[in-house]
Amino acid sequence: MQRTSFSTFKCPAARALESVGDWWSILILRDALQGLSRFDEFQRNLGVAPNILTRRLKHLTDEGLFERRLYHERPPRYEYVLTDKGRDFFPVLMALFTWGNRHLPPEQVAMRLADANTGEDRDPLLIDRVTGRTFQPEDTILVPGPAADDTVHERIAEMKAWFLGFDA
Amino acid sequence: MQRTSFSTFKCPAARALESVGDWWSILILRDALQGLSRFDEFQRNLGVAPNILTRRLKHLTDEGLFERRLYHERPPRYEYVLTDKGRDFFPVLMALFTWGNRHLPPEQVAMRLADANTGEDRDPLLIDRVTGRTFQPEDTILVPGPAADDTVHERIAEMKAWFLGFDA
DNA sequence: ATAGTAACTTGCATCATGATAGTTACTCGT
DNA sequence: ACGAGTAACTATCATGATGCAAGTTACTAT
Structure with a gap:
C-alpha cells in the first residue's frame, strides 16, 4: 500500500509534512541552514545512501525549498541553495532541536545553540x-x-x- | 533494509524525530493538543488505519509523550493524555502549521490560529x-x-x- | 434478547526504503 | 599523457513497514 498522501488534507501542518517529504529531508534542511550546499557535503554529514539523497534533494527542489544551481560546467556540478521557503523552515528546526535537547537525554547534551555574536546560549x-x-x-x-x-x-x-x- | 535509526545520532533534532516516530505521530500530537484523547476520536479525525494508530499510540506512550490512562474498567477502556513532554511539542506544531499556511497554498487557507480570548489572529x-x-x-x-x-x-x-x- | 458501538488485534498483499555496487565525467599529480 | 582520485549520481534487489479488510471482545441501549 502506498503511504497515504497528506497533500489533500486541509490542515496546513499535515500539508507541510507532505511538502517536506520525510525524515531525511528535515535533516538535509538542518544542514543546509548551517551552510552546507553540495551533494557530498550532505552525504558525508548525514551518512545517507546517495540514491536516497538524490531523491530527497529532487523532492525538496520540486517543492520549492531548494534551488538547484549550476556552479561548474563540464562536468555539470550543482549545488542546492535554500529558497525563502526553505530558509523559512528554520523556526521548525529550532523548535525541534530545543524539544530534543530538553526532553531526550538522560545522557548529556552534545550540541547547544549559541549567539553568533556573543557565543552565549540561546533558547528559542x-x-x-x-x-x-x-x-x-x-x-x-x-x-x-x-x-x-x-x-x-x-x-x-x-x-x-x-x-x-x-x-x- | 530497516530504516536507519536516528536514535544514536548526536543531533537533538534527529533524535527528536526518532522519538516522535513518524508523520502520523505528529498529526496525533496535533489533535491531542486540541483536546482529543480517545482512540476513536483520533481515528475518525485522522482517517488513519486502526492498527497503525494502535502502533503509533503505543510508540508515543513508550517514548513518554502520552500517558495511557484507564477511564473505564470492564471493559478496560483507555484514553491517551499528554505528558509534559508531549505538551511541550506544541511549539514545533505551531512552527509547522505557520510554515504550511505561509508557503503551501496557491489555494486559500482553510484554518487559522486565533487567540482563545479575543478571537484575533495569532502569528507565532x-x-x-x-x-x-x-x-x-x-x-x-x-x-x-x-x-x-x-x-x-x-x-x-x-x-x-x-x-x-x-x-x- | 438483539443490535450497535468502542477499542482494538490479526493477516496479508504490496509498495517504498535503503545498502551495495556500478557508471560517467571530469581533475590532478607526475 | 597516463593513472588515480573524486563528484554526483543511477541501478539492483531483498527486506520490512504500511494500510486495508476482517475478526474479536466486551460492553451499552432498547
Whole structure:
C-alpha cells in the first residue's frame, strides 16, 4: 500500500509534512541552514545512501525549498541553495532541536545553540507576533479560514476548545 | 533494509524525530493538543488505519509523550493524555502549521490560529528567551555541548558558520 | 434478547526504503 | 599523457513497514 498522501488534507501542518517529504529531508534542511550546499557535503554529514539523497534533494527542489544551481560546467556540478521557503523552515528546526535537547537525554547534551555574536546560549521561545504574549495551547484555538468547507467546520467543531470562554 | 535509526545520532533534532516516530505521530500530537484523547476520536479525525494508530499510540506512550490512562474498567477502556513532554511539542506544531499556511497554498487557507480570548489572529514568532531578540539562522550557531565527542567537534567544524565574527 | 458501538488485534498483499555496487565525467599529480 | 582520485549520481534487489479488510471482545441501549 502506498503511504497515504497528506497533500489533500486541509490542515496546513499535515500539508507541510507532505511538502517536506520525510525524515531525511528535515535533516538535509538542518544542514543546509548551517551552510552546507553540495551533494557530498550532505552525504558525508548525514551518512545517507546517495540514491536516497538524490531523491530527497529532487523532492525538496520540486517543492520549492531548494534551488538547484549550476556552479561548474563540464562536468555539470550543482549545488542546492535554500529558497525563502526553505530558509523559512528554520523556526521548525529550532523548535525541534530545543524539544530534543530538553526532553531526550538522560545522557548529556552534545550540541547547544549559541549567539553568533556573543557565543552565549540561546533558547528559542514562541510568542505572538502582535501582542508579544507567550504562545500556549490553552490560549490558542483553531478557527476556520476563508477556504474552509463543511468538513473543516466539522473537524474544528470536534476539537474541544481548551479555553471555553470564546466560541469560534 | 530497516530504516536507519536516528536514535544514536548526536543531533537533538534527529533524535527528536526518532522519538516522535513518524508523520502520523505528529498529526496525533496535533489533535491531542486540541483536546482529543480517545482512540476513536483520533481515528475518525485522522482517517488513519486502526492498527497503525494502535502502533503509533503505543510508540508515543513508550517514548513518554502520552500517558495511557484507564477511564473505564470492564471493559478496560483507555484514553491517551499528554505528558509534559508531549505538551511541550506544541511549539514545533505551531512552527509547522505557520510554515504550511505561509508557503503551501496557491489555494486559500482553510484554518487559522486565533487567540482563545479575543478571537484575533495569532502569528507565532521565535525569539530568544533571554535577550528577546529574533531568532535567525544568521545569528545562531551550533556549539559543542558538554557531552560532545570528537565526531561532534568534526561535524560542527564542517559547518560553515554564517556569521564569522565568532569562532566556536 | 438483539443490535450497535468502542477499542482494538490479526493477516496479508504490496509498495517504498535503503545498502551495495556500478557508471560517467571530469581533475590532478607526475 | 597516463593513472588515480573524486563528484554526483543511477541501478539492483531483498527486506520490512504500511494500510486495508476482517475478526474479536466486551460492553451499552432498547
